[in-house]
Amino acid sequence: MSALAQTSWRPDGASDPLATRHGLIGAPVSRIDGPLKVAGQARFAAEVSMPGLLHAGFVYSSVARGRIKAIDTAAAEALPGVALVMTHRNAPRMKPPALFGTTPEAAGASDLPIMQDAEIHWNGQTVAVVLAETREQAEEAAALVAVEYESLPAVTAFAAAKAHAHPPESVLGEPAVLEIGDAEAALAAAAVKVDLTFTTPRQNHNAIELHAATIAWEGDRLTIHDASQLVTMTAATIAQVFDLDPKQVRVLSPYVGGGFGGKCLWDHQILGAAAARLAGRPVRVVLSREGVFRLVGGRTQTEQRVALAATADGKLDALIHTGVAAMTAHNACPEQFTFPARHLYAARTFKLVQQVAEMDMLANTFMRAPGESIGTFALECAIDELAEKLGADPVAFRRGIEPEKDPTSSHEFSTRHLNEAYAAGAERFGWAKRSATPRARRDGEWLIGMGCATGTYPYYRMPGGAARITLTADGRARVAAAAHEMGMGTATVQSQVAAERLGLPLDRVSFALGDTELPPSPVAGGSNQTAAIGAAVIAAHTELVKALLKLAGNASPLAGLSTDEVEGRDAGLGKRGDAARFESYASILRRAGRDEVTVQAEAPMPLELQKWSMHSTAAQFCEVRVSESTGEVRVARFLGSFDCGRILNAKTARSQFRGGIVMGLGLALTEETLFDERSGRIVNATMAEYHVPVHLDVPEIEVIWTDIPDPRTPMGARGIGEIGITGVGAAVANAVYNATGKRIRDLPITLDKLL
Amino acid sequence: MRFSINGADHEIDFDIRTSLLDLLREHLQLTGTKKGCDQGACGACTVLVDGERINACLALAVQYQGRAITTIEGLGTPGHLHALQAAFVEHDGFQCGYCTPGQICSAVGMAAEARRGVPSVVTADLAATQIALDHDELRERMSGNLCRCGAHNGIIDAVRQVLAREAA
Ligand code: FES
Ligand code: FES
Numbered sequence: 001m002s003a004l005a006q007t008s009w010r011p012d013g014a015s016d017p018l019a020t021r022h023g024l025i026g027a028p029v030s031r032i033d034g035p036l037k038v039a040g041q042a043r044f045a046a047e048v049s050m051p052g053l054l055h056a057g058f059v060y061s062s063v064a065r066g067r068i069k070a071i072d073t074a075a076a077e078a079l080p081g082v083a084l085v086m087t088h089r090n091a092p093r094m095k096p097p098a099l100f101g102t103t104p105e106a107a108g109a110s111d112l113p114i115m116q117d118a119e120i121h122w123n124g125q126t127v128a129v130v131l132a133e134t135r136e137q138a139e140e141a142a143a144l145v146a147v148e149y150e151s152l153p154a155v156t157a158f159a160a161a162k163a164h165a166h167p168p169e170s171v172l173g174e175p176a177v178l179e180i181g182d183a184e185a186a187l188a189a190a191a192v193k194v195d196l197t198f199t200t201p202r203q204n205h206n207a208i209e210l211h212a213a214t215i216a217w218e219g220d221r222l223t224i225h226d227a228s229q230l231v232t233m234t235a236a237t238i239a240q241v242f243d244l245d246p247k248q249v250r251v252l253s254p255y256v257g258g259g260f261g262g263k264c265l266w267d268h269q270i271l272g273a274a275a276a277r278l279a280g281r282p283v284r285v286v287l288s289r290e291g292v293f294r295l296v297g298g299r300t301q302t303e304q305r306v307a308l309a310a311t312a313d314g315k316l317d318a319l320i321h322t323g324v325a326a327m328t329a330h331n332a333c334p335e336q337f338t339f340p341a342r343h344l345y346a347a348r349t350f351k352l353v354q355q356v357a358e359m360d361m362l363a364n365t366f367m368r369a370p371g372e373s374i375g376t377f378a379l380e381c382a383i384d385e386l387a388e389k390l391g392a393d394p395v396a397f398r399r400g401i402e403p404e405k406d407p408t409s410s411h412e413f414s415t416r417h418l419n420e421a422y423a424a425g426a427e428r429f430g431w432a433k434r435s436a437t438p439r440a441r442r443d444g445e446w447l448i449g450m451g452c453a454t455g456t457y458p459y460y461r462m463p464g465g466a467a468r469i470t471l472t473a474d475g476r477a478r479v480a481a482a483a484h485e486m487g488m489g490t491a492t493v494q495s496q497v498a499a500e501r502l503g504l505p506l507d508r509v510s511f512a513l514g515d516t517e518l519p520p521s522p523v524a525g526g527s528n529q530t531a532a533i534g535a536a537v538i539a540a541h542t543e544l545v546k547a548l549l550k551l552a553g554n555a556s557p558l559a560g561l562s563t564d565e566v567e568g569r570d571a572g573l574g575k576r577g578d579a580a581r582f583e584s585y586a587s588i589l590r591r592a593g594r595d596e597v598t599v600q601a602e603a604p605m606p607l608e609l610q611k612w613s614m615h616s617t618a619a620q621f622c623e624v625r626v627s628e629s630t631g632e633v634r635v636a637r638f639l640g641s642f643d644c645g646r647i648l649n650a651k652t653a654r655s656q657f658r659g660g661i662v663m664g665l666g667l668a669l670t671e672e673t674l675f676d677e678r679s680g681r682i683v684n685a686t687m688a689e690y691h692v693p694v695h696l697d698v699p700e701i702e703v704i705w706t707d708i709p710d711p712r713t714p715m716g717a718r719g720i721g722e723i724g725i726t727g728v729g730a731a732v733a734n735a736v737y738n739a740t741g742k743r744i745r746d747l748p749i750t751l752d753k754l755l
Numbered sequence: 756m757r758f759s760i761n762g763a764d765h766e767i768d769f770d771i772r773t774s775l776l777d778l779l780r781e782h783l784q785l786t787g788t789k790k791g792c793d794q795g796a797c798g799a800c801t802v803l804v805d806g807e808r809i810n811a812c813l814a815l816a817v818q819y820q821g822r823a824i825t826t827i828e829g830l831g832t833p834g835h836l837h838a839l840q841a842a843f844v845e846h847d848g849f850q851c852g853y854c855t856p857g858q859i860c861s862a863v864g865m866a867a868e869a870r871r872g873v874p875s876v877v878t879a880d881l882a883a884t885q886i887a888l889d890h891d892e893l894r895e896r897m898s899g900n901l902c903r904c905g906a907h908n909g910i911i912d913a914v915r916q917v918l919a920r921e922a923a
Pocket of ligand 2: 208258848851852854901903904905906
């Protein structure tokens with residue numbers, strides 16, 4: 001049960017009453033869709049069957065920059081079962097997709113035209129798509145397409161690109177350069193300081209589900225069963241590419257087999273739709289694992305400098321974080337690695353500079369905590385090194401530089417409890433047992449060390465979301481939003497929240513998602529989906545209560561009450577603080593002669609972000625064992641202590657935090673997309689050669705949280721999808737130093753770097 | 756060609772280049788078995804053949820005629836879950852659920868291997884006839900099944916609980 005939520009995003013607004021309520025909020029409810037998933041009955045994008053389906057095969061460019069001089073498709077076309085070979089010569093005319101961020105609905109990963117001319121822009125670009133009756137035929141035919149290229153000079157070496165590095169116009173709406181005081185002068189004058197360079201490699205999301213789409217045209221209406229974390233934006237952008245009305249494009253994506261930023265709009269959905277149109281038949285696109293590496297960008301490589309100056313009493317006199325990220329001329333993902341330094345610590349002077357270096361490569365993109373994941377690696381390793389120089393414990397040192405308000409924007413924090421997270425984490429992990437001297441603990445050949453680091457990720461709430469609630473006379477509610485389920489437990493958590501808000505038992509509430517026929521949703525990115533849908537459901541709930549009070553009329557015990565005076569409880573509406581004035585939903589609807597009532601509303605603009613500095617933080621603790629003979633690093637223990645506002649489902653939240661941490665272990669120790677700087681080609685485009693953590697790499701991971709509500713967010717919650725990965729790279733690197741005495745500032749920390 | 760899948764016989768003709776995985780997914784609509792790499796590197800396609808776990812993406816379908824093939828659909832249904840499936844739900848041994856059928860089939864095959872005394876790289880006594888599936892043994896033996904969502908702890912907890920219950 002719950003009173004109505006007010007407008008907490010306004011400076012004068014009251015908190016969402018759910019923020020302090022128990023009951024279903026925070027309960028460790030098992031996933032509602034769990035039985036379907038474990039039984040193999042959840043239907044993914046490549047699993048929709050359709051009569052007359054054709055299968056797609058892709059041919060990728062083998063040069064980084066140039067032109068297609070000749071392309072011979074005759075052998076492919078002659079194979080039995082082949083229905084179409086599409087190249088730039090016969091592809092339908094399509095507009096380049098609007099680049100993500102240029103309009104609220106733009107989803108383009110890059111704004112390059114797709115198969116409209118002979119130009120090659122990266123090694124791996126699609127030069128032909130084959131459609132055939134079977135997958136085997138399509139792949140054989142694709143292998144028979146012969147392409148001759150005229151190569152042009154290409155920038156495929158980071159060092160060469162860096163020579164022309166420049167600040168981008170903006171970094172996700174923030175300035176690329178931010179200076180407070182004269183940090184370089186403060187650094188030069190400081191007695192205790194560090195000035196360090198860190199390098200981080202390319203990485204790929206590598207969700208286990210391959211990118212796939214099952215696509216069908218019916219006249220000018222297009223249906224795409226996609227694996228997508230932005231269905232509304234995909235439909236709008238595909239409509240723009242094919243010159244359709246957005247209503248003519250329907251995107252369905254009820255289950256996504258892992259996203260992490262990678263399941264957005266790339267060339268394969270657009271090429272699949274184009275080929276389906278040419279062939280006049282439905283098409284299934286399933287990229288091979290190699291194809292995913294060729295067509296779907298990942299995290300880009302960076303070189304970062306962190307320089308810190310300390311005062312004698314352990315404060316920061318200068319915080320400098322600058323660096324360069326590789327990008328293309330056709331996208332806008334500058335990997336915001338300076339963002340943590342903008343909000344984490346108090347310092348007298350700041351110099352924060354982001355630059356990009358343009359390369360001829362596949363557009364890079366958002367991958368779990370873009371910027372914050374690798375930015376915290378550099379910053380938090382540097383903090384560890386500075387603390388050591390000061391002879392200070394790294395946890396205590398951080399407590400001393402905790403800011404009272406946002407150090408660069410001067411806004412008040414909506415809430416911030418990093419110190420509490422550190423205290424609880426240190427206690428639970430046994431941090432006090434750490435030796436400040438490296439190489440002090442060993443077990444045979446194994447050197448043992450502990451490290452810690454701060455994690456941080458912003459609260460976002462993207463605009464443009466809406467939600468629909470249908471309340472039926474049998475006392476059930478159906479809530480719906482286009483929304484996305486990539487493993488976060490969206491339907492489960494949103495059902496819990498809606499049930500609590502409406503005062504209904506959980507089994508009376510359902511949540512539908514993954515379909516553009518439902519009210520629009522923003523991207524499931526920036527860890528914003530829970531807040532975005534939560535705000536839309538609050539708005540719809542207010543409309544529902546209005547409608548119910550109207551239907552209840554004068555004969556009801558609720559007569560004369562306003563929306564502010566009532567709350568959802570016991571499957572009906574009641575006056576707050578007055579048990580006697582109550583009417584059940586069933587009774588209201590029955591008396592009004594209605595089977596159901598449906599309302600839809602849009603979430604208000606995220607004004608809370610203009611007034612407050614809103615960030616989650618974490619204290620990450622790691623213990624490693626490093627073999628002195630092989631340099632092999634094993635993570636023995638890990639603990640994450642999080643301050644993310646209210647936790648809505650203890651079971652799914654724990655999984656999400658752990659998942660982020662596991663990906664952080666990969667970032668720290670094993671993951672690297674190898675980019676051949678001579679050819680611009682990714683050379684380890686397989687799961688066998690791109691090493692994600694496997695079971696034996698993952699220790700038991702302990703997760704705790706403060707659970708202190710954020711008074712400025714729906715449900716008091718901040719998103720938790722990305723913060724888990726942040727700080728992990730540094731926690732591991734700092735532990736490796738504590739074990740071995742070696743500072744590794746170049747990810748991943750592979751054994752060759754420790755020998 | 757005749758196939759026995761989850762106890763049912765299927766008579767079907769197809770391109771002889773078809774993998775067992777594509778036979779299941781594209782021809783028989785048994786899409787519970789997943790494709791994550793098609794190269795034997797991820798384990799998402801794990802099925803049981805005569806009780807042994809294999810990667811269906813590396814198996815040429817024609818070679819599996821007449822063998823007893825069990826897929827995730829043959830282990831349990833949403834209404835009647837296999838003990839391992841129920842334990843995965845209870846311990847949140849998944850997030851997106853895409854690697855999950857492979858993890859579950861793999862765990863069934865893995866338990867049988869241990870019962871037969873098949874050692875792994877972390878087994879201390881290679882001559883032992885009985886293998887105790889401790890935390891390291893379980894993690895090593897499940898390492899062929901990748902999970903990118905990072906549900907490893909929940910997966911191992913679920914498998915452990917079911918094996919402990921079976922042993923009791
Ligand atoms: S799909 Fe068979 S191992 Fe990956
Ligand atoms: S649950 Fe998503 S890959 Fe394992």
